[in-house]
Each structure stands twice: as structure tokens, then as C-alpha cells.
Amino acid sequence: MQEFVPPKGPKGVEVEPDPNLCPECHGRGWRVVADGGAGSATRCDCQKRERGKEYLAQTGIPERYRRCRLSTFKTTNSANPHVCEQLKRAHTISQRYVDRFFDSKEQRFREAGLLLIGPPGVGKTHLAAAVLSEVVERYKVRGKFVDFTALLHQIQSTFDNSSTQSKASILTPIVDAELLVLDELGAQKPTEWVRDTLxxxxxxxYTRRLPTIFTTNYRLESPTPPKPGMGGDRVRKEDQALLSTRLSDLLVSRLYEMAQPVKLTINSADWDYRREVKMFQHRIGS
Ligand SMILES: [Zn+2]
Incomplete structure (x- = not known):
């Protein structure tokens, strides 16, 4: 095989190599490596990088989270040191998740996911999008980001006779993704249809052993056990924020099997704290 010769410009002047093209293969996607003979063609590393970029574009990460990376996740933006501590821990777990996405012992990608739990605005979606982007970029896997509420609307629209999409065509890339982010679990009215779809x-x-990263505003269990004799039949206000009020017991236990819970908040006091901060920010218009 012949050595690559840069194309000649007008009047036989050699064209400067295009700085946008890969210097190794000059944009051809393959290069010749010495093999003691005429050399053999091999796929250039830039093609693997390109595939990462292409896969990243196909993830469906919403515009505002597209640039989120673990390095841009702020762990110090709360005045409460306990919250900062918790955010740091969530960041560490997420980083470790990316670093160990390929299980070298099992020689396969990991099957466990993460369950990011915390109130709105604390950074769950940032972390989830960052982990997804970094895994797709590093391991060149097919990833998908799905806002669960938007997904339900999308499926509902297929019930319309004029729709050209089928439910299966929407769900297939989601159940097939090598890493899925399912954002805002539990935010939907828990009808039977919603539960069946989930x-x-x-x-x-789960049966295909594919990992999923979930985010939710709902908690896994009550932070404090109900006091005896206190409002026995009344549903306490904080119980309404439990994931078990939104999902069936079967799904909650499956969730435990599929994902490692990562709390981005300490206790109920922090929830109120966050809410206060939000309300305050709203009032001062920042
Ligand atoms: Zn190249």
C-alpha cells in the first residue's frame, strides 16, 4: 500500500494539511501500519473517538444538560456543610461508577445502576447526564437519556391514529441502551398504565442485565418512624414524598436490585431548607 500523499493544490502547490483532519489518517478513517511487508490497513483511533461523539449526540440528553460533566458538578454551593458533604459523596460515587463501568474481572460492562435521590435543584440530573456522557465518551457504548414524563407523553401520542410512530419504535432504543438515564421517576400520576410502562x-x-441510572425527588423510606398513637390512619405529610406511594412494592424492590441509592440530601430538614432557599431566591428574583 502506498504512503498517503497530500492532495496537490492549483499549479502543483502542495496543500497545507487541513488542521481539522486527523493528523494520523488525514480524515480517511484508516491508516497503514508496518507489518514487515507492504503494510496493512487498520482503523484509525480517531474513528473510535468519532463514534463516541456520534453516540453522544444520539443520547437525547436535553440541551441544558449536554455540557454537564463530573468536573463541572459543584459540591460547595450550599451554605449547609452537611449538604456539601453529601454532594461530595454523590460526586465520588458517580466518578467511581464511570471509572469502573467496565468490570475487568467479569469482562463485561456493569449491570448495576444508580438511584439519585434528592429534592429539585440539588443536581441529580446534572450528575446523571454527566455520568451518561462520560461513560458514552469513554467506553463508546450506546446510551440514552429519557425524561420519564416526556416519554409517557410520547407513547401516548402513538395512540393517535395519525401517528407514524409505534410504541415499540419508541421503547426499543430505551430498553436496548447499554446505559439508560431515567429522569424524574415517580413524578407522574401513578396510574396503572404508567406503572405497567415503567x-x-x-x-x-433487569433481565438483560443492562444498567439504569434513575433520578427521583421521592425518598426511599421515611426518615423518622411514626410516633405511636400519632395520626395512625392519617397519611403524614412527609410520607407523601415516599417513592413507595408512587410505585408498586414490586417496582420498589426491583429498584433496590437494579441500582445503588445515592442520596443528595441528608434528612427532611434539608428538604425544607432547600425549599426555603428556592422560595427565597424566587422572591428576590435571582
Ligand atoms: Zn484518524
Whole structure:
């Protein structure tokens, strides 16, 4: 095989190499490596990088989270040191997740996901989008980001006779993704149809051993046990924020099997704290 010769410009002047093209293969996607003979063609490393970029564009990460990376996640933006501590811990777990996404012992990608739990605005979606982007970039896997509420609307629109999309065409890339982010779990009205759809996604991914990163505003368990004799039949206000009020017991236990819970908040006091901060910011218009 012949050595690559840069194309000649007008009047036989050699064209400067295009700085946008890969210097190794000059944009051809393959290069010749010495093999003691005429050399053999091999796929250039830039192609793997390109594939990472292409896969990243296909993840469906919303515009505002597209540039989120673990390095841009702020762990010091709360006045409460306990919250900062918790954010740091969540960041460490996320970084470790990316670093160990390929299980070298098992020689396969990991099957466990993460369950990022915390109130709105604390950075769950930033972390989830960052982990997804970094895994896709580093391991060249097919990843998908899905806002669960938007997904339900999308599926509902297929019930319309004029729709050209089918439910299967929407769900297939989601259940097939090598890493899925399911954002805002529990934010939807828990109708039977919603639960069935979620069960279908979770169960398919579970049986295929594919990892999922969930985010939710709902907590896994009550922070304090109910005091005896206190409002026995009344549903306490904080219980309404439990994930078990939004998902069936089967799905909650499946969630435990599929994902490592990562709390981005310490206790109920911090929830109120966050809410206060939000309200305050709203009032001062920042
Ligand atoms: Zn190249």
C-alpha cells in the first residue's frame, strides 16, 4: 500500500494539511501500519473517538444538560456543610461508577445502576447526564437519556391514529441502551398504565442485565418512624414524598436490585431548607 500523499493544490502547490483532519489518517478513517511487508490497513483511533461523539449526540440528553460533566458538578454551593458533604459523596460515587463501568474481572460492562435521590435543584440530573456522557465518551457504548414524563407523553401520542410512530419504535432504543438515564421517576400520576410502562422498561433491562441510572425527588423510606398513637390512619405529610406511594412494592424492590441509592440530601430538614432557599431566591428574583 502506498504512503498517503497530500492532495496537490492549483499549479502543483502542495496543500497545507487541513488542521481539522486527523493528523494520523488525514480524515480517511484508516491508516497503514508496518507489518514487515507492504503494510496493512487498520482503523484509525480517531474513528473510535468519532463514534463516541456520534453516540453522544444520539443520547437525547436535553440541551441544558449536554455540557454537564463530573468536573463541572459543584459540591460547595450550599451554605449547609452537611449538604456539601453529601454532594461530595454523590460526586465520588458517580466518578467511581464511570471509572469502573467496565468490570475487568467479569469482562463485561456493569449491570448495576444508580438511584439519585434528592429534592429539585440539588443536581441529580446534572450528575446523571454527566455520568451518561462520560461513560458514552469513554467506553463508546450506546446510551440514552429519557425524561420519564416526556416519554409517557410520547407513547401516548402513538395512540393517535395519525401517528407514524409505534410504541415499540419508541421503547426499543430505551430498553436496548447499554446505559439508560431515567429522569424524574415517580413524578407522574401513578396510574396503572404508567406503572405497567415503567415495569416493562425496568423488567426488560433487569433481565438483560443492562444498567439504569434513575433520578427521583421521592425518598426511599421515611426518615423518622411514626410516633405511636400519632395520626395512625392519617397519611403524614412527609410520607407523601415516599417513592413507595408512587410505585408498586414490586417496582420498589426491583429498584433496590437494579441500582445503588445515592442520596443528595441528608434528612427532611434539608428538604425544607432547600425549599426555603428556592422560595427565597424566587422572591428576590435571582
Ligand atoms: Zn484518524
Amino acid at each position: 415495569y416493562l422498561i425496568m423488567n426488560t433491562r
